Amino acid sequence: MIKAKIVGAGGYGGVGITELLLKHPETEIGCLVSLSDTGRKMSDVFPHLRGFCDDVIVSPENPKTKEDYDVVFYSTPDGVGMQTAADELERGAKVIDYSGDFRFGTTEQYAEYANFIGLDPMHKAPALLTETVYGLPELHEIDANQMLVGNPGCFAVSCILGLAPAVNAGIIDTKSIICDCKTGVSGAGKKPSAAFHYPNRYDNMNAYKLAGHQHVVEVEQELSALSDEDVQITFTSQVVPVCRGIMSTLYASLDGQTADDVLEIYREFNQNNLFVRVQDAQTPASIADVRGTNYCVLTVDVDARNNRLRIVSHIDNLMKGQAGNAMQNMNLMFGMDAGTGLAFPGQYP
Amino acid sequence: MIKAKIVGAGGYGGVGITELLLKHPETEIGCLVSLSDTGRKMSDVFPHLRGFCDDVIVSPENPKTKEDYDVVFYSTPDGVGMQTAADELERGAKVIDYSGDFRFGTTEQYAEYANFIGLDPMHKAPALLTETVYGLPELHEIDANQMLVGNPGCFAVSCILGLAPAVNAGIIDTKSIICDCKTGVSGAGKKPSAAFHYPNRYDNMNAYKLAGHQHVVEVEQELSALSDEDVQITFTSQVVPVCRGIMSTLYASLDGQTADDVLEIYREFNQNNLFVRVQDAQTPASIADVRGTNYCVLTVDVDARNNRLRIVSHIDNLMKGQAGNAMQNMNLMFGMDAGTGLAFPGQYP
Amino acid sequence: MIKAKIVGAGGYGGVGITELLLKHPETEIGCLVSLSDTGRKMSDVFPHLRGFCDDVIVSPENPKTKEDYDVVFYSTPDGVGMQTAADELERGAKVIDYSGDFRFGTTEQYAEYANFIGLDPMHKAPALLTETVYGLPELHEIDANQMLVGNPGCFAVSCILGLAPAVNAGIIDTKSIICDCKTGVSGAGKKPSAAFHYPNRYDNMNAYKLAGHQHVVEVEQELSALSDEDVQITFTSQVVPVCRGIMSTLYASLDGQTADDVLEIYREFNQNNLFVRVQDAQTPASIADVRGTNYCVLTVDVDARNNRLRIVSHIDNLMKGQAGNAMQNMNLMFGMDAGTGLAFPGQYP
Amino acid sequence: MIKAKIVGAGGYGGVGITELLLKHPETEIGCLVSLSDTGRKMSDVFPHLRGFCDDVIVSPENPKTKEDYDVVFYSTPDGVGMQTAADELERGAKVIDYSGDFRFGTTEQYAEYANFIGLDPMHKAPALLTETVYGLPELHEIDANQMLVGNPGCFAVSCILGLAPAVNAGIIDTKSIICDCKTGVSGAGKKPSAAFHYPNRYDNMNAYKLAGHQHVVEVEQELSALSDEDVQITFTSQVVPVCRGIMSTLYASLDGQTADDVLEIYREFNQNNLFVRVQDAQTPASIADVRGTNYCVLTVDVDARNNRLRIVSHIDNLMKGQAGNAMQNMNLMFGMDAGTGLAFPGQYP
Numbered sequence A, B, C, D: 001m002i003k004a005k006i007v008g009a010g011g012y013g014g015v016g017i018t019e020l021l022l023k024h025p026e027t028e029i030g031c032l033v034s035l036s037d038t039g040r041k042m043s044d045v046f047p048h049l050r051g052f053c054d055d056v057i058v059s060p061e062n063p064k065t066k067e068d069y070d071v072v073f074y075s076t077p078d079g080v081g082m083q084t085a086a087d088e089l090e091r092g093a094k095v096i097d098y099s100g101d102f103r104f105g106t107t108e109q110y111a112e113y114a115n116f117i118g119l120d121p122m123h124k125a126p127a128l129l130t131e132t133v134y135g136l137p138e139l140h141e142i143d144a145n146q147m148l149v150g151n152p153g154c155f156a157v158s159c160i161l162g163l164a165p166a167v168n169a170g171i172i173d174t175k176s177i178i179c180d181c182k183t184g185v186s187g188a189g190k191k192p193s194a195a196f197h198y199p200n201r202y203d204n205m206n207a208y209k210l211a212g213h214q215h216v217v218e219v220e221q222e223l224s225a226l227s228d229e230d231v232q233i234t235f236t237s238q239v240v241p242v243c244r245g246i247m248s249t250l251y252a253s254l255d256g257q258t259a260d261d262v263l264e265i266y267r268e269f270n271q272n273n274l275f276v277r278v279q280d281a282q283t284p285a286s287i288a289d290v291r292g293t294n295y296c297v298l299t300v301d302v303d304a305r306n307n308r309l310r311i312v313s314h315i316d317n318l319m320k321g322q323a324g325n326a327m328q329n330m331n332l333m334f335g336m337d338a339g340t341g342l343a344f345p346g347q348y349p
Helices: A012-023 A081-090 A107-116 A126-130 A154-169 A215-226 A259-269 A323-333 B012-023 B081-090 B107-116 B126-130 B154-169 B215-226 B259-269 B323-333 C012-023 C081-090 C107-116 C126-130 C154-169 C215-226 C259-269 C323-333 D012-023 D081-090 D107-116 D126-130 D154-169 D215-226 D259-269 D323-333
Strands: A002-007 A027-033 A071-074 A094-097 A148-150 A178-183 A206-208 A234-239 A246-253 A276-280 A296-303 A308-315 B002-007 B027-033 B071-074 B094-097 B148-150 B178-183 B206-208 B234-239 B246-253 B276-280 B296-303 B308-315 C002-007 C027-033 C071-074 C094-097 C148-150 C178-183 C206-208 C234-239 C246-253 C276-280 C296-303 C308-315 D002-007 D027-033 D071-074 D094-097 D148-150 D178-183 D206-208 D234-239 D246-253 D276-280 D296-303 D308-315
Touching: A002 A012, A012 A027, A012 A323, A071 A081, A071 A323, A081 A094, A081 A126, A094 A323, A107 A126, A107 A215, A154 A178, A154 A215, A154 A234, A154 A246, A154 A259, A154 A296, A154 A308, A178 D178, A178 D246, A206 D246, A215 A234, A234 D246, A234 D308, A246 D178, A246 D206, A246 D234, A259 A276, A259 A296, A308 D234, B002 B012, B012 B027, B012 B323, B071 B081, B071 B323, B081 B094, B081 B126, B094 B323, B107 B126, B107 B215, B154 B178, B154 B215, B154 B234, B154 B246, B154 B259, B154 B296, B154 B308, B178 C178, B178 C246, B206 C246, B215 B234, B234 C246, B234 C308, B246 C178, B246 C206, B246 C234, B259 B276, B259 B296, B308 C234, C002 C012, C012 C027, C012 C323, C071 C081, C071 C323, C081 C094, C081 C126, C094 C323, C107 C126, C107 C215, C154 C178, C154 C215, C154 C234, C154 C246, C154 C259, C154 C296, C154 C308, C215 C234, C259 C276, C259 C296, D002 D012, D012 D027, D012 D323, D071 D081, D071 D323, D081 D094, D081 D126, D094 D323, D107 D126, D107 D215, D154 D178, D154 D215, D154 D234, D154 D246, D154 D259, D154 D296, D154 D308, D215 D234, D259 D276, D259 D296
Parallel strands: A002 A027, A002 A071, A071 A094, A094 A148, A178 A234, A276 A296, B002 B027, B002 B071, B071 B094, B094 B148, B178 B234, B276 B296, C002 C027, C002 C071, C071 C094, C094 C148, C178 C234, C276 C296, D002 D027, D002 D071, D071 D094, D094 D148, D178 D234, D276 D296
Antiparallel strands: A178 A246, A206 A234, A246 A308, A296 A308, B178 B246, B206 B234, B246 B308, B296 B308, C178 C246, C206 C234, C246 C308, C296 C308, D178 D246, D206 D234, D246 D308, D296 D308
16 A cells, blocks of 8 residues: 655645545555644544544644655645655655645746745755656656656646647647636635635636736746747636636637647547547537546637637646646556546536 | 446436446446437536446337346436336336335325325335335335335435434424425426526525425324324425535424433434434534535534524435435445445545 | 714625615715724725725724714624714714624623623623614614614524514414524625635535524514513524525414414514515515515415414525614614615616 | 616516616606516516516517607517517617617628528618617717617627727737637526526536627627728637626737836726726726626736737626616617716625
């Protein structure tokens, strides 16, 4: 059995990977760490886990956190994982970090990201940047040799999966890319705030961070790597009153290709990607199709009048956009199939 | 493997049992029957099942429906199951019916129910009434000899589980029972109607069927059987803007018992009931605790000032209130543990 | 023009009365006071008021708060109004307080309330208790001589309006009263908290404060005053995912009266109550009928099998349950018709 | 008093204008016509209007419909108004039609629209097309001489108001326009359907009509008229789980202008437009700011890295997108100020 430690167990990312580890045939939960809920049972913080995970959450200082685990999930904000990931790796654990700490391969790229969002641009563990990989297995080979992974941002997953086949095939003008992204509220995490107080949110929608969202940096990094150009996107983050789900509508100028041409490119690109479903524009799609699952549904469409590609990318922000994708990475890092314990459908309605 | 046929596959009850059968280690789906979605793939009707259940839904006339199956689920309105259940039983299938057709043990009781809701009071398969059982395994022993089960109504499950221990212990005045029940919208089924059109429902709540809800009859039947009296309840059905979930607040007069007394009675009654969790009034509870699961959470409280029992009963109306309970029955009818393939927690948030 | 000061302008109660004062033909807003939003324009805190109320919110220390106003609304927690109401009255203002400070006529009654909710039982302005009135104009005559009013609690309004006619007529057993109350989330106010964070609230419902809700004291005070008995109710507060609205389902034992008997009693009791609508059980009702308005809709029903009265009481908790009722009181305190500027329908859907 | 007849009174557009007419100081409701709710009181169909509008809805054959009215609102589908508008005009009534029937100035333009959505391309009242005007008063002068107005489509209002200043100023490349539009569910009208059944809609979002939405035609007509070019847009219609509200995010390539440049252009364009509020990107905005009102809030932003204009346009689809805009037209057609009876703020929360 693969023994897991979860740092940040008290948040949505922590409970998400806990649920998945409980379901997985080859894993067990070894240690739950959190600053905020120390001393409480996991099932008191999350009552739906009563009888399934009654472990007590410990503080980062608890000796139990120093024991050996096979895998460590950092479901923590930027700047946390980089402080102790090296220790974990030294103890032989594999590390999957949800934050921006290990999404970039060089200190320069990290500094650009950190500056963009107002963090200290100096990375605390620069030596690890050569060992990490951007954890989107549809773009990067992740296998049993991989010890460290930077799990991608939720918006970034939806945009990159939606644009990579087109950028890779060279069919779009990379200067024309627009990502119009709508997220459910759970993307903002568990901490209460005025913006997500029920009476303010229930019948409402709005754009935010128009000046720049932190996920833009990684989308541009990944798309640039697929083309020979320095891709710069226009990105709009918007929040709507759903709990789980991201729907990103992606636009770019084509060079005459038809919807059929593009469909073929997208299907070929994803032929080995278990969790990506490519659909034509006549097939209805909605975020309910992927709710609670690790799947990404891509609707491929061409506005022929304007010679413009339009992709609608649907994911569950807490699954393919976070814990689900982290488990997919874990599966690959331990030599298992990507879908082990993860290839299940959601519940409806 | 247990091969299942589902009649009424296109509704919420049908897709619910489909999801559970897909997850169960010992079952396979043999045949999906529906009047309304004939000829369509199950996964076209329910896109979240794409790749998991792409079977074509057939009409009741299709020869495939006459093949042998180990179990048949009737997720159909009153009056459907009673027409063909005998044929299924003759072919050796076990039968679980979601409607009122097999919830009553005598033609008289059925007639009372049918009259109550304006149906023909003449049962079409009276001989089967001696073979059926009211399918609430917390009250009735269901084992491998049982061939036919009448799966209970969703409101009834919440009320009976909440009141049975008290009625059984003889601690409440059975003339004083009030069931104030709130259901999510999925309880009304998949068919669109003005009452459940999003703009009319999203920020709204109301009572309905004040003159009498069909589930009253079975609640009274079951509670009367536990006492020596002819129990008559006051029952209020109300709908609130959630998708899944029933919260029933149940009141009855006590004879001086304390909350601790009552808790002990409830815990003892449920000591072998895997899916019933008894909690004191200091432990927070909500329908989110049971969403997507087969569990029932009972909050046990006593209003000492008024010497009154108050139970808050929480279930997922589509699980313990429908398909989950049906699978629990199936497990027992095939000699398996009640929780096989069913004892899993939900997802949060 | 009646010049108004609003203390606590930054909360839901403050913005509610602001909206109503803007609409009222005889009022103007003189001063907006708040601790939390000092220095901001009202329309920056509440952008829907841009162009309608761009006044700057001042702190309680600002000299502007000491000027003369005709009416002062305290939309503040318990214990605030009692500190300065005497000063306001001395300056000639009429005072309407939303909290429990002036809902009780004697220091003993106040102490009972304060003890119930863990406040200091010593009232800070005991002399004013003889001058105040419980501000439910359907029960208490409020006229131009009235200088001070204790505006009632939202749950209390729904319960008292629903039960007063029956208690007054002596047709129910006052020991049998059960109030099963469901409120929308806005009742909890504007301050973010885990319980009302969108992902935790959107598809959820729960009971809370089972040990005792503060509004119980005033319901019992008012109903006791209408009967010759010391009324003690069983009260359940529950929250459902709507923004505005309370639906209280009220039960009590009758002595043989029919639904028609009770309807007549309720209609007669309310014949002069502009904002109370009495309906029979065949007429559909929902909180959407009163959303955004000062109306209370009462569905009158009798469960004849059990000889039990059942009333479903529908209000908007922020209108008839708070600011709307406060304005109704203001109208009467200034000798205007109860409905001046207030008798408007809501918007649908 | 202006006496109004409403054809299609039973739908959302009909009840919307009814609510506004009830509030308006110079209007009275003369006649309510509907095919579906004939013989019922308006307040039985819409209980929130009880006591405010208890008129009986009549069928189109009822003699009352032939009486003289000052204004007739057709809140009806395409093809209805064109059949009888000439009769109304002959009787001296002014006519405001909500459908596409009178949005176009020539039979050719109408045919293009009709073909686009699969209607008969032959207009039934071609003579009236020279008398009508596209009813967006921010673009077209509407005064007391105007007898007939084609009220615009809801999506179209949000897009045209958001783009007109930029197109008019010639600062954007009209070949680069993308309209990413999100609507609340009320935009689909009152008729129940699977797509808007609460359990299918409450936690969901999706794009629809990717092949082409009928409002595209009028957006292109209006923008083309402002430029010298034949504008063709890329338009995406999407639905999110809110009741009221459209948020359209609009993109186009600039020629080096800064956010300040653009803000000035937008403010100047709208200096006399009472119902359009222009805001910079630092000022928070959401559809809650305009809910229940006739206002349009435009957030003006420039993505300087990509030299791209981004406008977020917020309206209430049932107000500025429908009945509110219709009343604004009515006001102008009767020589009143645009804001008469209409310039009120919404309710919050």
